[in-house]
Amino acid sequence: MKKIDIRKLPELKTSVGIHGSIKQKEVGGAGCMGVIFMVAIA
């Protein structure tokens, strides 16, 4: 059985965080007011 070290596999150029993982830097905008159901922070 062949396994590949996951760290050696390429990543996409477009990195996408997990649901709810916005950086939360925004002040008082749609993200702050929005209903965001967090799963986890990436």
Added chain:
Amino acid sequence: MIIGDELGCWLGDETAQLATKSAIEAFGKQFRAAGPMANLAGRLASVEPDDSNGIMKVASEFVERPDLIDTAMIDMLRAAAADPFYRPPLRRVHSQVHLGLLLLDSPKLSILLAVMTPDALAAKRRSRAGSASITFGGQCNIFKFLKAGEAVISFWEAPAIEAGFTADSSRCCRKIGQKRIVDGDTFSIDGSRQSFVVEHAVSDLVYIQAVTPAGAAPVSVEYDADTLSFAGASSTDEIGSRVQMMVSLLRLLDRRDAAPLIRECLASPHFYVRWHVMREFLALDAELALPSLRKMAESDPHPEVRDAAKQTLAAFFSDEQDASDREDHLCRA
């Protein structure tokens, strides 16, 4: 912990605790069965889950009649005044700047009644390290401001977030206007290309927000508020994110018998989920993953996924044979 007399009495009085619990449960049942909420649920039931326009039409009619929920709010206030241990039987949603109750929490639509305070806004601005960001949440929203708080809001737009989204460094957002809102103002925000920022507020903003996951863009996008350039993207799909985490867990547990399930997850509509799952599959058992990897390199609809798959084939597979016939156990996970 030092507790007050009132709390001490309540904690020692089982009858009082049951009375509080009964009042909360009774209100929850009454609220959901009451005309406005029952009507809303009925209207939503007749709309297809992916019909974002239909869902937002129902939501629009609801938020334009805030008087419909006045009775429920008054009942909750009375109950809270009569019993300090009463809590509304509605889910609380809060951030650093807002606090709200989820009036409706359904797969098609969520409706939030919330308050945002200028003090909290100012505190967040002061505590922020680095520049702020402007978020395009990817979902369709309606905001109805019951109390506008003399707030000044800026409106922003950006290139639409579509299925083939890539983190193109040339992406940027731009400000398209600014206005002081007044009590009763309503506006719709298509989070795939529109956003707003509360620039300033004098007093509390009280608002109803309706948001649907139907028709959502695959990701939410943040732009740097100073440079207006792309800052990052996050998934808008809770299920997809859960799948990512569960597949990672299966790989860490070395559950090779989960290969059929993992292969099914490669059909995710979201490019970032597909590649995440493929990386885990390759790390779990590269030979089992190989047929799907070849297919991905050839025909995945997203160019970055195709490129990553091709790179992987070139780097790790030069003369491998397919091994899909080695799957003989189904995972019950």
